[in-house]
Amino acid sequence: VVVTAGKKIYAYNYAGILLDNFPITVSDTIISPPIIADVDGDGMLDVLVSTKNNLINAYSAKGKQIFGFPISISNGTTASMSIAPAIQTQPGILTAMSSDGYLYAWALPNVKSVTWGNYRGNMQHTAFENSALTGNPISEFFPTSRAYNWPNPVYDGKTNIRFYVRENSIATIKIFDMAGDLVDELRTNAIGGIDNEVEWNASKVQSGVYYANIKVDGSGNSGSTIIKIAVVK
Numbered sequence: 001v002v003v004t005a006g007k008k009i010y011a012y013n014y015a016g017i018l019l020d021n022f023p024i025t026v027s028d029t030i031i032s033p034p035i036i037a038d039v040d041g042d043g044m045l046d047v048l049v050s051t052k053n054n055l056i057n058a059y060s061a062k063g064k065q066i067f068g069f070p071i072s073i074s075n076g077t078t079a080s081m082s083i084a085p086a087i088q089t090q091p092g093i094l095t096a097m098s099s100d101g102y103l104y105a106w107a108l109p110n111v112k113s114v115t116w117g118n119y120r121g122n123m124q125h126t127a128f129e130n131s132a133l134t135g136n137p138i139s140e141f142f143p144t145s146r147a148y149n150w151p152n153p154v155y156d157g158k159t160n161i162r163f164y165v166r167e168n169s170i171a172t173i174k175i176f177d178m179a180g181d182l183v184d185e186l187r188t189n190a191i192g193g194i195d196n197e198v199e200w201n202a203s204k205v206q207s208g209v210y211y212a213n214i215k216v217d218g219s220g221n222s223g224s225t226i227i228k229i230a231v232v233k
Contacts, residue, residue, distance in 0.1 A: 001013075001014075001016075002034050002036060002047060002116075003034075004030040004033070004034055004049060005030075006029060006030070007025055007026045007027070007028065007029055007030065008023040008024065008025055008026070008030075009022065009023055009024040009026065009030070009034065009047055009049060009059065010022055010023045011023075011047070011061075013194045013195060014194070015191055015194055015196065017162070017194070017195050017196065017197045019061070019195070020195070021061065021062050021063035022063065024047070024059050024063045026049065026051060026057055027051070027053070027055075027057075028051040028052050028053045028055065029051060029052045030049045030050070030051055031050055031051060031052055031078065032049055032050040032078055032080065032081055033119055033120075034047050034048065034049050034116070035047070035048040035049075035081055035082070035083055035116060035117060035118065036048075036114075036115040036116035037083050037085070037092075037111060037113065037114040037115060037116070037117065038111065038112045038113045038114075039058050039066050039083075039092075039108060039110065039111055040060070040066050040067065040110050041110035041111070041112045042060075043112070044060060044061050045061060045113075045115055046058050046059060046060050046061070046066055047059050047061075048081065048083065048094075050078035050081060050096065051078075054072055054073050054074070054075070054078070055070040055071065055072055056069065056070055056071040056072075056073070056078065056081065056094070056096060057069055057070045058070075071094075071106060073096060073098050073102075073104050074102075075098060075100045075102070078096045078097070078098060078099075079096075079097045079098060079099050080096070080097045080118070080119050081094070081095065081096045081097075081118065081119075082094075082095050082117055082118030082119075083095075083108070083111065083114055083117050083118070084111070084114065084117065085111045085112060085113055085114045086108075086109060086110070086111050086112065091107040091108060091109040091111070092107070092108040092109065092110070092111025092114075093105055093106070093107060093108065094106045094108050094111075115129065115131070116129065137166070137193055138164060138166060139166070140166065141165065141166045141167070141216075141218065141221040141222075141223055142163070142164070142165050142166070142216050142221070142222075142223030142224075142225070143164055144223070144225040146162070146163060146164040146195065147161075147162070147163040147164075147214055147225050147227055148161075148162055148227055149161045149162065149200070149212065149227060149229050150162065152229060152230060153230040153231065153232045154202050154229065154230065154231045154232065155232050155233075157201065157202055157203030157233075158199055158200070158201055158202065158203070159199070159200050159202060159229060160197045160198070160199055160200075161173055161186070161197065161198045161199075161200055161212055161214065161227070162195055162196065162197045163190070163195070163196055163214055163216070163225075164194070164195050164196070165190045165191075165192055165196065165216050165218070165223075166192055166193065166218075166221075167192035167193070167218045167219065167221070168189070168190065168191060168192040168218065168219075169189075169190045169192065169216040169217055169218040169221075170187070170188075170189060170190070170216070170217050171187065171188050171189075171190040171196065171198070171214065171215070171216045172185070172186070172187050172214075172215045172216075172217075173185065173186040173187070173188075173198060173200070173212055173213065173214050173215075174212070174213045174215075175200065175210050175211070175212050175213075175229070176210065176211045176212075176213070177205070177208065177210055177211075178208060178209055178210075183205055183210065184200065184204075184205075186198050186200060190216060192218075200212070200229075202229070202231045205231055206231070206233070207231055207232055207233045208230075208231055209228060209229070209230050209231075210228075210229045210230075210231060211226050211227070211228055211229070212226065212227050212228075212229055213225075213226050214226070214227065
C-alpha cells in the first residue's frame with residue numbers, strides 16, 4: 001500500500017507494517033496520487049509523484065531518487081500523470097497534464113513494468129489491480145540482520161521491534177535489564193515472508209539499556225537473536 005501525505009511517501013506491506021526506507025521525504029508538497037512502475041529497469045518498483053513546485057520526482061524502494069529525476073514542467077502545476085512501459089524498440093513514455101493546459105511527454109527507455117500507471121490505476125480508472133503479488137523472498141529462515149527496533153533510543157515510551165521470518169511462526173520476545181532480570185515478555189503470531197512488528201510499551205521501565213531476546217519457532221525451523229534497546233526518560 002502506497003500513500004502520500006504532505007511531503008512524505010509512505011509504503012506498507014499487507015500486514016500494515018511500514019516498509020524499510022519509508023517514509024520518503026520530498027522537497028515540496030505532493031499534489032498527485034503516486035504512480036508505481038519500474039522506471040530504471042532494475043527489476044524493482046519505483047514511486048513517482050508530482051509536487052507544487054512543478055517537479056515530477058521518482059524514488060526507488062530504497063528511498064533514493066532515480067537518476068534523471070526530478071523532471072520539471074515549465075508552467076503551472078501537474079494536474080495528472082501517466083506512464084506506459086517500453087515495448088520492443090519503443091521507449092516507455094511518461095506524460096503529464098499541466099494546469100496551464102499543456103500536455104508534456106518524456107521518453108523513458110528503461111521502463112520495464114508498470115503496476116499502477118495513472119490516476120486510479122488504469123485508463124478505465126477502475127482503481128483495481130488483480131495481478132499476482134511477486135517479490136524476492138529471503139531464503140534464510142530468520143535473518144538476524146533484519147531484526148531491530150525503532151525508534152532507538154526510545155524517548156516517548158513506545159518502540160517497535162521488527163523482524164523478518166520466512167514462514168508463519170510463533171515469536172516470543174523477552175526483554176531483560178542490564179542485571180539480567182526479565183522485565184517484560186511479548187508473544188505474537190508472525191506472518192511468513194514479510195517483516196513483522198511488535199510494539200513494546202517501555203513507559204513502565206526506567207531509563208537505561210535493555211536487551212530483547214527475539215525467538216521464533218516455525219513448523220520445522222527456529223531462530224533467535226538479541227537486540228539492544230536504549231530507553232531515555
